[in-house]
Amino acid sequence: LGEIADSLLERVETATERAGAWFEPSLRIGVTGLSGAGKTVFITALAASLLHRGRLAGFAPEAEGRILSAGLGSQPDPALPRFAYERHLEALTAVPPRWPESTRSVSQLRISLRHRPAGILGGIGAGGVLHVDIVDYPGEWLVDLPLLEIDYDAWAEAALAAARSPARRAHAAGWLKALASADPAAEHHEPAAEALAAAFSDYLARCRRAGLAALAPGRFLLPGDLAGSPALTFAPLPAPEAPRKTSLHAEMRRRFEAYKRVVVKPFFQDHFARIDRQVVLIDALGALAHGPRAFGDLMESLEGTLAAFRHGRAGWIERLLGGRRIDRLLIAASKADHLHHSAHGALTRLVEAMVSEAAGRAAYRGAELRGVALAAIRATVEHEASAGGRPLAMVRGRRADTGREIAVHAGSLPDDPAALIAAAADPGTAAADWPDAAFAQIPFAPPRWSTDAGKGPPHIRLDKALDFLIGDRME
Numbered sequence: 001l002g003e004i005a006d007s008l009l010e011r012v013e014t015a016t017e018r019a020g021a022w023f024e025p026s027l028r029i030g031v032t033g034l035s036g037a038g039k040t041v042f043i044t045a046l047a048a049s050l051l052h053r054g055r056l057a058g059f060a061p062e063a064e065g066r067i068l069s070a071g072l073g074s075q076p077d078p079a080l081p082r083f084a085y086e087r088h089l090e091a092l093t094a095v096p097p098r099w100p101e102s103t104r105s106v107s108q109l110r111i112s113l114r115h116r117p118a119g120i121l122g123g124i125g126a127g128g129v130l131h132v133d134i135v136d137y138p139g140e141w142l143v144d145l146p147l148l149e150i151d152y153d154a155w156a157e158a159a160l161a162a163a164r165s166p167a168r169r170a171h172a173a174g175w176l177k178a179l180a181s182a183d184p185a186a187e188h189h190e191p192a193a194e195a196l197a198a199a200f201s202d203y204l205a206r207c208r209r210a211g212l213a214a215l216a217p218g219r220f221l222l223p224g225d226l227a228g229s230p231a232l233t234f235a236p237l238p239a240p241e242a243p244r245k246t247s248l249h250a251e252m253r254r255r256f257e258a259y260k261r262v263v264v265k266p267f268f269q270d271h272f273a274r275i276d277r278q279v280v281l282i283d284a285l286g287a288l289a290h291g292p293r294a295f296g297d298l299m300e301s302l303e304g305t306l307a308a309f310r311h312g313r314a315g316w317i318e319r320l321l322g323g324r325r326i327d328r329l330l331i332a333a334s335k336a337d338h339l340h341h342s343a344h345g346a347l348t349r350l351v352e353a354m355v356s357e358a359a360g361r362a363a364y365r366g367a368e369l370r371g372v373a374l375a376a377i378r379a380t381v382e383h384e385a386s387a388g389g390r391p392l393a394m395v396r397g398r399r400a401d402t403g404r405e406i407a408v409h410a411g412s413l414p415d416d417p418a419a420l421i422a423a424a425a426d427p428g429t430a431a432a433d434w435p436d437a438a439f440a441q442i443p444f445a446p447p448r449w450s451t452d453a454g455k456g457p458p459h460i461r462l463d464k465a466l467d468f469l470i471g472d473r474m475e
């Protein structure tokens with residue numbers, strides 16, 4: 001009898017624990033952005049700041065002393081790879097510090113925060129727990145959502161027109177040559193399909209190296225674990241006059257449909273649809289440095305990204321994206337530490353203008369949209385110099401490539417961001433007055449910082465971003 005009672009007791013206990021876990025709220029925060037935008041650094045810095053409880057004056061629950069403890073929680077989704085927090089932190093805190101390896105696929109990290117509510121309720125009880133689940137995924141994959149709404153021929157026509165556009169022509173030469181010697185009506189022959197897919201991938205990669213952003217299909221740039229699979233071995237071809245089931249064109253069309261079915265749809269269904277709040281990182285300064293075409297392309301990809309969060313799509317896509325709604329969307333221009341703080345206002349205005357231009361008048365499922373300029377890890381310090389008797393606001397840091405300490409004056413960002421955005425939309429006329437943003441390409445090495453308790457990594461406005469993302473859920 002004692003044994004039965006014990007096992008009953010045990011069962012009751014596990015049930016209560018489960019119920020406890022059930023009632024502990026979780027908040028799923030997606031972090032995305034194109035490759036190199038700063039996702040890995042952002043997530044590592046965010047986690048380190050919370051776990052080491054440092055430099056979070058702009059995060060109300062921490063500033064008000066309401067966080068009782070913060071720790072890494074066990075992974076809620078066993079099938080999803082864990083974000084390699086420790087490995088990335090090790091790189092950032094090595095001697096000398098290194099930037100971590102960038103995001104290549106989807107991963108997740110759970111941070112569990114035990115906290116007291118704000119106000120008079122704060123003194124009562126043991127407080128609550130909020131599990132913050134951060135989901136990291138390449139922005140390249142988001143660009144694929146519109147593919148679900150079009151068929152192969154419509155996609156191929158648009159992709160071919162884009163390849164011939166002034167912004168891309170030069171990068172497309174090799175691929176267009178391969179295309180010219182291919183016959184879409186010919187019998188499908190695998191080596192020909194592979195060669196075309198390789199030439200098409202190479203064209204996309206060249207565009208990316210030139211700073212262009214709006215490049216689908218996303219897995220051609222970041223295949224995750226799908227490199228070389230048939231679902232990724234296709235390319236756009238013009239429609240032949242007499243369609244045949246066994247032609248190269250028909251095979252490409254089948255693969256395009258397979259890509260949508262086995263790659264794009266599952267990603268949106270399994271990961272994207274479950275996100276509560278989203279951070280989109282953009283390297284706006286990097287795109288400025290690449291010139292008006294790259295900046296115009298970043299605008300286009302931002303529009304595409306924001307469109308993924310918009311309502312009013314075809315019913316089946318709304319269903320695919322599930323019932324959960326994103327209620328906060330943060331668009332963050334990263335690497336603001338390339339600028340002296342006196343220029344941060346101009347960068348913030350630029351991001352805000354980009355966001356409102358890219359968002360248009362669309363409804364974002366009731367989501368609150370905010371633009372911010374931040375540095376997840378601040379690699380520079382401010383440096384005041386003078387030139388010809390006039391003060392010069394600079395930033396100083398160590399170059400990652402040469403190891404030399406340098407000071408840079410960023411020049412000034414234009415006061416009127418609207419003019420920049422308009423110029424990027426018509427790049428032929430813009431080149432002359434485009435601001436020189438070469439400073440944004442300086443690869444500063446990460447700073448040294450202490451990981452003692454109370455000492456998070458140096459940053460710019462990471463705490464404010466955190467407050468926007470989770471502050472209200474800890475009140």
Ligand code: GDP
Nearest residue numbers: 035036037038039040041099102103375376377
């Ligand atoms: P991901 O591809 O989006 O994961 O990008 P990463 O987080 O790996 O960042 C790409 C690179 O951008 C890093 O290796 C750094 O060189 C640089 N970077 C990212 N965040 C910052 C930042 O806050 N400040 C500075 N100075 N550089 C950054």
